[in-house]
Amino acid sequence: MNIFRFENPDALYLLALIPVLAFINLYLAKRRKKALEEFGNAELLNDLMPNVSFRRPVIKFYFMLFAFVLLILTIAGPQYGSKLQTVKRKGIELIVALDVSNSMMAQDIEPNRLDRAKRAISRLVDKLHNDRVGFIVFAGEAHVQLPITTDYASAKMFLNSINTDIVGKQGTAIGAAIDKGIKSFTTQEDVNRAIIVITDGENHEDDPIAAASAAAENGIKIYTVGMGLPKGAPIPVVGGRSNDFMKDRDGNVVISKLDEQTLQKIAITGNGAYIPANNIRNGINSLVDELSELEKSELEAKVYTDYNDHFQYFAALALLLIIIEFLILERKNKRLKHINIFDVKKEETSKDL
Template sequence: MFRFEHPIFLYLLVLIPVLAFIHLLLTNRRKKALEEFGNMELLEDLMPNVSFKRPGIKFYFLLLALIVLIFAIAGPQFGSKLQTVKRKGIELMIALDVSNSMMAEDIQPNRLDRSKRAISRLVDKLQNDRVGFIVFAGDSYVQLPITTDYASAKMFLNTITTDAVSKQGTAIGSAINKGIQSFTSDENVNRAIIVITDGENHEDDPVAAAAAAAEKGIKVYTVGMGLPKGAPIPSNNGRSNDFMKDKDGNVVITKLDEATLQQVAITGNGAYIPANNIRNGINNLMDELGGLEKTEFEAKVYADYEDQFQWFVGFVLLLVIGEFLILERKNRKLKHINIFEVKKENKEN
């Protein structure tokens, strides 16, 4: 497992394009100044030992050395082995609606993107808890099995789109049932399911699914994405101001069904969080989840991280030595050697 011990130093990489731009600007100025002074071909004859390419090569050697040095400062490390550790936490399954209605823009930038941002903030607040993702529309699938690897969780989160589930619709009950089945077999672990959707359920009975979860001691929370007044659903053809229409040619308006989501949360012994108060709602949700009794369980993590910066520092030294050995002026003894001219003469013969 690879990681950086001090990843904050990687922000220094923003200096690289700035330095490259400044060098390019100064090089162009120098070239224009020489062109104003006289014809470049004549100037090359008058200055036979001057190289116009070598300063650039030397600069990029140093630039590459700087890039590698920044990586070295960030502290690259490799985890040498997996180790089983004891942790105390809860298990949490997050079910995200990826139906087409989640592309409505009644909350900006759209319901799905706002949902993913909320999940990202929630994952950032987790400590020693297990988390997994379920995506659902007309069907539901496990996108990420339950894990303590939060970095992987956020990576999987970024890949979620409305194409994740081919069958359209909104089957909230199916998502809750899938969540119930997706927890580990560990006993006496507090569990919760968070359903993030616009609530327009068309496929099954989400209240009955929430009741089944509550019977197993699993709390069900709902997060309503959208506004009650609703919004049209953007078409998939990529055209602006083009929306989905029903069979009669009328623009389809998708509305937040708060009543259903509130009933699901009540039945599931959880709470309902409206999208217009998502930030405070997520904080309150984490407070409530934090109040659940933590259970000890085993987790596999990489341990015995070993520093690898010395390899980067060695490469930096090689680059600096290479830059030092490259002279800005041409070598008088070697400047007349031109492999391409020799080949050209042989070809003519």
């Protein structure tokens, strides 16, 4: 089984220019058409400009646009991994448990608790070296989103797909997330392990302190990251208007507050530390430093060590499109402009009748 990747994935951001260029071309085409309509009658202008084509510039533009897309893909460097090897590295095993309950959409920290948490996890993954990492998402129940791995590119891809709809049952079961994390580590012995729980701490389902105690008994450290502020904020209704917020049975707006005390107790019980969201950047850096001080164990991982380049196919197709665009004239060909296969068919049809 081969794996596909881009050697320079940052180049793919240039694809954002494609809809912009298409919009600009459409806008300019409409302006040209409007200017001609103001200049005179369209049928009369066609008689005065028999060799002018309005379709050919559009066709030429889209040929160049597709060629530009292919050139961007060429620069990004598409590759297929063809050689899978088992390598040994020294690191730890880390599970990140992320709260995806509706309360994580509260906007007491910008842009909201969940997006800020995902950014923090992304920075954490960027700072890992040779460590195994896995993701658990939880609300009223917990699920493994990413089995423990050393593939950080896949980890970021899975991270981007996380939202509040990924877990069907609402609530906040921190204990279930910790229990699932304990079971999600590999069976390899003599490996230092840690679970990072990122949540607003409003636990309604189980006993997270007991779960943290069980983790500590298994030599697993528990770190908690508190998302939100103690004063709290209303929870936006997904898909609603900007001022639509969740309400209780009595019609009162629900205010979701950060429960720092619970998160601090979980961290203390789990021999870890608590990180407040208002200092999350420095907190993540401190957490990485603390994790790096844990004794590293030899971990085995299967990785692709040899990649074959396939950019030449994209480059060749881009060149072909550029040549075709060059050969298409903006004006009609004087010798071929009278040929119309539709008129021929029309004549044949009339004869048959």
